[in-house]
Amino acid sequence: VKAKLPFRKTVHEFDFSFQPSIQEKRVKEVVTCRYITSGENIVLVGPPGVGKTHLAIAFGMEAITQGYSTLFVTAADFVSSCRKAQEKGTVERCIQRWLRPDVLIMDEVGYFPFDEISANLFFQVVSKRYERGSIILTSNKSYIEWGKIFGDEVLATAILDRLMYHVTTFNIKGNSYRLKEKQKAGILP
Ligand code: ADP
Ligand code: MG
Known part of the structure; x- marks a missing residue:
């Protein structure tokens, strides 16, 4: 099974001093992969550039190293594959694909809303x-805004209810690492 990680990032490459809202101890706990054995989820929430995708990928790489099957998908790709499956009448197969891996990483939930079909399929997957199985999810939106993402408060609550029952949440605050790099290079003030 291909994990489809978009790039390689490790926990060792993560600068914890730049991101004091993340406790290194909690990241180390995730890296043990105990959360996978107990079917727990990981949610990373925060503004752009604070390292959500970096950590999600790093967690995925650790999972793979320890022999767990892992699949990475962006919310945008999830939505478009749900739509295609609906058109082709292959919804069941589509759901199976998201159920198979030990760890499903869904990146960038919240940049745009899910349509009704995708929101329902996501509920079924969760x-x-x-x-x-574990889900690692990243989002730029806080939980109160999830109703808007899924177009339906009741559905969003049902998704959150299941996702959050056994969860480790990283609420990341602070500045974008991308901007910091640009500032260092003198591109931004
Ligand atoms: P997000 O997904 O939260 O928008 P990313 O994880 O894509 O942000 O991070 C943006 C870039 O900055 C990536 O290249 C990532 O590796 C890097 N980065 C972010 N935070 C850190 C950090 N604390 N230490 C090292 N690199 C970081
Ligand atoms: Mg990201």
Whole structure:
């Protein structure tokens, strides 16, 4: 199974001194992969550039190293593959694809809304993976805004309810690492 990680990032490359809102101890705990054995989820929330995707990938790489199957998908690709499956009548196969890996990484939830079909399929995926497989999810939106992402408060609450039952949340605050790099290079003031 291909993990489809978009690039390689490790926990060792992560500068914890730049991101004091993240406790290194909690990251180290995730790296043990115990959360996978117990079917727990990881949610990374915060503004752009604070390292959500970096950590999600780093966690995925650790999972792979320890022999767990892992699959990375952006919310945008999830939505477009759900739509295609709906058109082709292959929804069941589509759901199976998101259920198979031990760890499903869904990146960038919240940049744009899910349509009704994708929101429903995502609910099914979260429900069926519940306590059986882990989800690592990143979002730029806080939980109160999830109703808007899924176009339906009741559905968003149902998704959150299952996702958050056994979860480690990293609420990342602070400045974009990308901007810091640009400032260092003199591109930005
Ligand atoms: P986000 O997904 O939160 O928008 P990314 O994880 O894509 O942000 O981070 C943006 C870039 O900055 C990436 O190249 C990432 O490796 C790097 N980066 C972010 N935070 C850190 C950090 N604390 N230490 C090292 N690199 C970081
Ligand atoms: Mg990102």
